[in-house]
Amino acid sequence: MAEAPIATPIEPPPLPHTTRPLHNLPPPFTHHALEPLTQGAEALVYKTTFLTPHTPVVVKYRPPKPYRHATLDRRLTKQRLLAEARSLVRVKREGVHVPGVLGADWEGGWLVLEFLEGRSVRGVLDGWVKGRGEEEEEEMKGLMRRVGKEIGKLHGLGVCHGDLTTSNIMVRTPTFISTSTSTSTPTASSPLHGKQTPSTLREAAMCGDEEPPPHPSSSSSSLLLHGDIYLIDFGLTTSSIQDEDKAVDLYVLERAFAATHPAAEPLFHQVLASYGEWGGKGARSVLRRLEGVRLRGRKRSMLG
Amino acid sequence: MASVKTFTLPHYEAYPVHVALFTDVTNAPFLRSQLLDANPDFDYAFLDASMILSPSHLLSATFLALHTFLSAPTRKKTRTPHSELVFRLSPNNNIGESYKKFGIADNTANVIAVKLPLCPSTSTSQDASSEGNGYEKDEAITAESVGKHLGDVVKGTSVGLREDGDELGAWCDVEKVRKVYKLGGGEGQKGKKSGVANGHGEEKEGEEKKEMESVILGTIALKGS
The missing domain is CATH 1.10.510.10 (Transferase(Phosphotransferase) domain 1)
Structure with missing residues (x-):
């Protein structure tokens, strides 16, 4: 029996290049003003203020996923973010109790929502x-x-x-x-x-x-x-x-x-x-x- | 000297926004003609106060206008930050229509003037292209300079704004706003009825206005998507 050749160690592929920041917040948001609340598979959720210093809001940021092709990544992020935001505005208009949308940037991947206490x-x-x-x-x-x-x-x-x-x-x-x-x-x-x-x-x-x-x-x-x-x-x-x-x-x-x-x-x-x-x-x-x-x-x- | 309130938007603290409110304005046609002539001294967003529901309504459009002009590959739809502000208020994508609905007309009596602290980049073209927006902060714009100039040119009564700026929504024509944003008319009638039954009526009206504001903010935030 011939000995199996020793495989060369597997190296992780280099991080693909992405134009958007990786877990850095998109401008104009900065870490010192945002308090992390939670995170899911797709989005990071922060608490901060918006429009006035005493309006608490939630920022939902979908960071770029470096394992996806940059073009596809941008498109998916945009689609999902807009699907969520449009749906929220639509049902809010009809009187369902949901958090309101205060701001959105589908290129940057963030969504600002009303904070519910x-x-x-x-x-x-x-x-x-x-x-x-x-x-x-x-x-x-x-x-x-x-x-x-x-x-x-x-x-x-x-x-x-x-x-x-x-x-x-x-x-x-x-x-x-x-x-x-x-x-x-x-x-x-x-x-x-x-x-x-x-x-x-x-x-x-x-x-x-x-x-x-x-x-x-x-x-x-x-x-x-x-x-x-x-x-x-x-x-x-x-x-x-x-x-x-x-x-x-x-x-x-x-x-x-x-x-x-x-x-x-x-x-x-x-x-x-x-x-x-x-x-x-x-x-x-x-x-x-x-x-x-x-x-x-x-x-x-x-x-x- | 007109009274000017400076709003500092969270996350754009470096770009304070100056807002002034005037009532009984008599020279609206003059102000409008200066805008149409693109007189650089009259680079303001002059808004019809009856179309502004609340301070948040105005500040939301202001934030979006600032954001489009300051984000790296600029996504501006109009030529100047002030026209962008007027455009951002509107629910549809027609710039001329936004001006007709939200900008001042010849018979507008109550005017909100907004000044954004931006000016075209004076730096070399190379810098501008690297930033990609061509606009930077104008350090010369202060509450004093804005107040002085507006006090000179606007013939009307200047109204001082409190900390929260609630006065900005005081001249609102709610039914007109409801129509422009295509918000259900049925609720309006209900609101009027409950308004007659006193005590609870006011509270309910405030609640309804909050709901309206929330939908409007959502509408303008998603415009152009």
Whole structure:
């Protein structure tokens, strides 16, 4: 037996040349003014101010990917960024609660979005499961009905979210809380205020954002349950008239509920009930389709 | 001497923007003719105050105008920074139409004047090409110089602006703005009805204006995409 020839060590290919900065922020943004919030596979998310020094915003920056051809990279970045931004503006115009778009540069790869103060539904659910107070049952149900309403409105417009998880649904702190508690009981509200969940948070689990919430029995947290529901992170959004895509949206959310805690699962029925009311004509058939998706999983056209 | 408020936009701190508001302006035709003659002394963005919903509305267009003129391969659509500002306010891509809708007309009484601290690069052509934009900061432009010149040429009452500049939206004709940006008319009627039921009405109106502003900012940010 001849000995196998020793392979020459494999060297990583040199970094391809790119004209855009690599994890350096695009001008005019600089690192000292931006506070990193989170990052996903495609985008880096920062918090900063925009237009006035006291308007908090989120900057979502899609850095160039050096392993792609520069032309292709620019085109993909532009397409995805614009798909997200256009969808946000379109559904905002129709009255769905989503963060507003304040600025965009599709050549530079950044998008400026409204900053929402509050917490994700995932965080709220986790807190609710931990210290489950029966008196909050009704409030949670109300919250879930409003979640279903927002999704129904979105789907009614023929827009699918594409990544509908509990981390991508925010409960916005009602304005009267931030004004009233800041004067009367600053200490009680501080855990809530200290925790600001980013609005374009794709991988909420990644950044360890969901630390134990404040005691659910405290007044500020039950007041939080009255906050408005906002859908965030439209990075994977598609315009679709197909029931299948909408049903998959709901299915993904259902799985996210089930993954939180068995106790959270009944709450999802509230979401569906409210969805049926607000989703317009198509809602019935979407819900019927959901039955089918449940049986087979979300990938329909998987062959081989 | 007109009262001028200087806005410092986050991320473009080096380029303070000077804004002045005038009411009861009587010489709008004169100001407009100077713009049409491209008189270099009248290099301002003169805007119709009834078309500006809020300070954010104006500042957003200002930011975009600055950004297009200062980013490395320039993506300007118009000749000067000030015309870019007017153009950026408009929801469509017609420059002339932007001026008709947002710029001053002969009968405009309430005027917002904006001065951007930019001037064509005086450096050698080689430098300009390396930067690629041909515009740089004009150090000569200060709040005093702008206020003095505007006070001399604009015949009207100068209105002082507070820190947040809320006065900029005070002369807005909301229905006109709604029409230009093609925002649903149904909401307007609802707003009027709830306005009658006092107390809650004002709060709701503010909320509605916020929603409107958000959609408008999105529209102008995505223009040209």
